[in-house]
Amino acid sequence: MKILVCISNVPDTTSKINFTDGDTKFDTNGVQFVINPNDEFGLTRAMWFKEKQGAAVHVATVGGPSSESTIRKALAIGADEAIRVNAEPTDGYFVAQQLAEVVKNGGYDLVIAGRESIDYNGGMVPGILATLLGMNFVNTCIELEVEGNNATATREIDGGKEKLSTTLPLVIGGQKGLVDESDLRIPNMRGIMMARKKVLNVVEPVDAIKATSDVKFDKPAPKGAVKLVDASNVEELINLLHNEAKVI
Amino acid sequence: MSVLVYTESDNGKFKKNAFEVASYASEVAKQLGSSVTAISFNSTENESLGKYGVSKVLNVSNEQLNTFNAKAFANAITEAASKESASVIVVSSSSDTKYLAPIIAAKLSAGYVSNVVAAPESTSPFTVKRSAFSNKGFAHTQINTDTKVIGVSNNSFGAVENNTTASVEDFNPSLNDADFSTKSIEIDKVVGQATIADADIVVSGGRGLKGPENWGMIEELADVLGAATACSKPVSDMGWRPHSEHVGQTGKPVASNLYIAIGISGAIQHLAGVSASKTKVVINTDAEAPFFKAADYGIVGDAFEVVPKLIEKLKEFKAQNT
Ligand SMILES: Cc1cc2nc3c(=O)[nH]c(=O)nc-3n(C[C@H](O)[C@H](O)[C@H](O)COP(=O)(O)OP(=O)(O)OC[C@H]3O[C@@H](n4cnc5c(N)ncnc54)[C@H](O)[C@@H]3O)c2cc1C
Numbered sequence: 001m002k003i004l005v006c007i008s009n010v011p012d013t014t015s016k017i018n019f020t021d022g023d024t025k026f027d028t029n030g031v032q033f034v035i036n037p038n039d040e041f042g043l044t045r046a047m048w049f050k051e052k053q054g055a056a057v058h059v060a061t062v063g064g065p066s067s068e069s070t071i072r073k074a075l076a077i078g079a080d081e082a083i084r085v086n087a088e089p090t091d092g093y094f095v096a097q098q099l100a101e102v103v104k105n106g107g108y109d110l111v112i113a114g115r116e117s118i119d120y121n122g123g124m125v126p127g128i129l130a131t132l133l134g135m136n137f138v139n140t141c142i143e144l145e146v147e148g149n150n151a152t153a154t155r156e157i158d159g160g161k162e163k164l165s166t167t168l169p170l171v172i173g174g175q176k177g178l179v180d181e182s183d184l185r186i187p188n189m190r191g192i193m194m195a196r197k198k199v200l201n202v203v204e205p206v207d208a209i210k211a212t213s214d215v216k217f218d219k220p221a222p223k224g225a226v227k228l229v230d231a232s233n234v235e236e237l238i239n240l241l242h243n244e245a246k247v248i
Numbered sequence: 249m250s251v252l253v254y255t256e257s258d259n260g261k262f263k264k265n266a267f268e269v270a271s272y273a274s275e276v277a278k279q280l281g282s283s284v285t286a287i288s289f290n291s292t293e294n295e296s297l298g299k300y301g302v303s304k305v306l307n308v309s310n311e312q313l314n315t316f317n318a319k320a321f322a323n324a325i326t327e328a329a330s331k332e333s334a335s336v337i338v339v340s341s342s343s344d345t346k347y348l349a350p351i352i353a354a355k356l357s358a359g360y361v362s363n364v365v366a367a368p369e370s371t372s373p374f375t376v377k378r379s380a381f382s383n384k385g386f387a388h389t390q391i392n393t394d395t396k397v398i399g400v401s402n403n404s405f406g407a408v409e410n411n412t413t414a415s416v417e418d419f420n421p422s423l424n425d426a427d428f429s430t431k432s433i434e435i436d437k438v439v440g441q442a443t444i445a446d447a448d449i450v451v452s453g454g455r456g457l458k459g460p461e462n463w464g465m466i467e468e469l470a471d472v473l474g475a476a477t478a479c480s481k482p483v484s485d486m487g488w489r490p491h492s493e494h495v496g497q498t499g500k501p502v503a504s505n506l507y508i509a510i511g512i513s514g515a516i517q518h519l520a521g522v523s524a525s526k527t528k529v530v531i532n533t534d535a536e537a538p539f540f541k542a543a544d545y546g547i548v549g550d551a552f553e554v555v556p557k558l559i560e561k562l563k564e565f566k567a568q569n570t
Binding site: 011013014016017019026037038091092093096118119120121122123124125126127128130131132136137138139140142152155156157158159160161162163164165166167175176177181209210211212213214215216217218219220223224226227228229230231234235237238240241242245247248 | 346350355358430436443517526529545548549
């Protein structure tokens with residue numbers, strides 16, 4: 001089986017969010033970039049397939065040269081090869097079109113992407129990618145088994161989960177649950193050394209439609225101070241929720 | 249040119265978000281000077297959409313579509329969009345629509361914007377405000393394609409009455425076996441209880457509750473309030489609660505009217521998922537817990553003392569107020 005894991009290069013989950021250039025750009029100053037957490041679960045599941053069932057695992061990202069340290073990390077975790085499409089990931093549709101080209105050229109059976117990137121939260125790359133390629137697709141995937149050409153995937157739904165049967169070639173939008181939290185890997189020194197020798201192909205982007213563009217950003221209005229209620233006076237909390245906030 | 253809205257239903261009944269997305273579509277139609285057509289699947293109450301501005305309903309009656317299937321639903325919706333020459337397609341932010349919306353977008357070469365929190369700011373160029381950076385920011389996004397797909401964030405627009413009379417038309421999309429190449433084999437879902445996505449009130453517990461055996465009081469509090477239950481990430485990681493209850497940046501987003509966080513510290517990744525909720529209440533022993541900075545109301549106290557008292561007093565309050 002040949003697996004492609006799509007890696008989004010995102011600000012670390014604890015990052016403070018700021019904008020520059022008249023609030024038209026995300027301010028990367030002082031921000032540390034990491035593998036998108038949803039993709040990290042997928043990458044770890046791909047490593048499981050590689051080790052338990054035998055699979056080649058490639059990783060791909062759409063991003064400028066600065067995203068290379070993030071895909072090197074994926075190589076250090078155990079992916080065999082990496083591809084970087086040399087373009088700024090301006091919109092999910094654009095990213096999906098670039099990745100579709102990578103998948104076509106690489107002949108992958110299984111494509112694992114994250115259900116969304118935690119920066120722009122578009123949640124569209126896996127679905128658009130699958131549709132452009134005519135591949136089966138399961139979103140918010142929390143379990144995945146593959147046997148021959150058949151796959152069983154469980155997805156999270158509102159209020160529970162749903163098990164699905166499908167076939168390869170398959171794209172999934174993965175998330176937490178694909179592997180146990182404790183199975184996530186931190187690259188060790190040997191992995192980091194080996195990653196340096198692995199292939200990192202840089203390819204130029206193909207022509208693509210720019211379906212959307214972010215023209216401006218802003219931040220939520222600052223919040224007022226919390227109103228504290230004494231622990232012995234829960235009636236007061238009920239009163240506030242009823243009369244002031246009007247939510248009960 | 250019309251605005252097409254996909255109104256979700258469950259067992260024939262519309263979900264709450266159906267009326268919200270219909271209202272949103274009606275606002276878009278007003279701005280564009282067009283009308284709203286809804287597409288519904290096996291719904292028994294199509295006329296009710298008129299109240300929210302829908303003038304025509306395309307009703308799909310097809311047993312094969314009793315269970316949601318992303319590809320088949322997306323195909324039916326795109327076929328309806330072509331039939332109606334829809335320039336804008338409005339959907340919700342449920343798990344199911346977040347699954348099918350990108351498929352629709354790709355099939356129609358349409359720009360898709362999810363997590364939209366307000367009516368369009370402009371229709372030329374078409375610009376919407378959406379939440380991004382896990383609710384730590386907003387983006388004002390322009391859609392450059394002829395056809396546009398908009399995913400409305402839960403509870404962001406609300407259901408707005410807009411009296412119209414809805415005519416109902418049967419619609420039989422052409423579906424084939426390939427549309428069902430991904431099949432549902434088992435659904436495991438809480439029934440008769442509000443889900444995090446739909447609930448007006450969410451009661452959430454964190455590691456401060458010490459163990460799954462203490463969730464009885466969380467469930468009881470949720471029950472009194474007609475709320476959904478939720479939890480922080482470590483709680484679902486440890487298997488105290490199911491994954492589907494995990495809220496936050498790597499879990500579910502919550503956009504309820506009231507979010508009650510009990511024994512949750514308020515780590516940045518947790519807050520990211522709940523900040524779209526309108527009123528937040530925190531109960532925590534630690535007065536320095538970061539959640540107090542993000543909350544509207546707070547009690548510094550032990551959950552094991554405060555929550556049972558709160559349940560008792562809320563029961564009295566409910567008895568007097570219903
Ligand atoms: C990549 C990444 C993604 C993450 N995504 C998420 C996410 O999506 N959602 C999420 O929730 N977390 C997420 N986290 C984890 C997050 O950083 C915190 O670890 C987590 O939110 C803490 O959960 P908690 O508040 O329940 O537990 P703790 O941090 O252990 O806090 C428990 C709280 O309970 C209080 N307490 C203890 N006893 C009592 C009592 N008797 N009565 C009242 N209060 C009491 C304590 O004062 C404390 O504030 C993520 C972390 C990473 C690294």
